[in-house]
Amino acid sequence: MFVPFFAVPLAASWIAAADGVPNLDVTRSCRGAAAAGFVDQTKERLQSCLDSEQHTRELLDKSWSTFSAADRVYCLSSIKGYAPTYTELVTCLEMRRDVQKIRENPAEPARPRSQR
Numbered sequence: 449m450f451v452p453f454f455a456v457p458l459a460a461s462w463i464a465a466a467d468g469v470p471n472l473d474v475t476r477s478c479r480g481a482a483a484a485g486f487v488d489q490t491k492e493r494l495q496s497c498l499d500s501e502q503h504t505r506e507l508l509d510k511s512w513s514t515f516s517a518a519d520r521v522y523c524l525s526s527i528k529g530y531a532p533t534y535t536e537l538v539t540c541l542e543m544r545r546d547v548q549k550i551r552e553n554p555a556e557p558a559r560p561r562s563q564r
Contacts, residue, residue, distance in 0.1 A: 469509045469534075470524065474501040476531035504534040508541075519544040 478497035482490045512520070523540035527533075 469505060469512050472501075472505075472532050472534060472537070474498065474531070474533045477501075477533045480531070501534050504538055508534055508538050515541045515545060516548075519548075 475498070478494055478501065481497050482493035519541055522544065523537055526540055527536050
């Protein structure tokens with residue numbers, strides 16, 4: 449049986465997406481963000497970023513199963529190849545979920561949360 453060369457990574461992605469929130473190394477992204485700020489506050493900014501990413505991961509861990517497997521695979525593949533963060537991952541997942549809701553109910557106008 450012929451298996452296309454792209455099927456193996458895709459299958460691995462599906463398995464990973466089903467297992468739970470991946471362990472991302474956010475240190476590189478946080479270092480970059482911290483270095484972009486004031487030099488004398490680099491350590492504090494780095495720690496703040498790492499803490500924020502850990503908190504985001506914990507929240508994502510609780511809601512992981514509420515996102516479709518297809519969206520998890522898509523979003524994981526979209527952040528692959530650079531220094532990904534949990535914030536980027538959850539943003540992608542929430543945007544895909546919200547777009548799907550709009551597609552399912554196009555008659556309902558989009559409103560800011562404060563007006564709901």
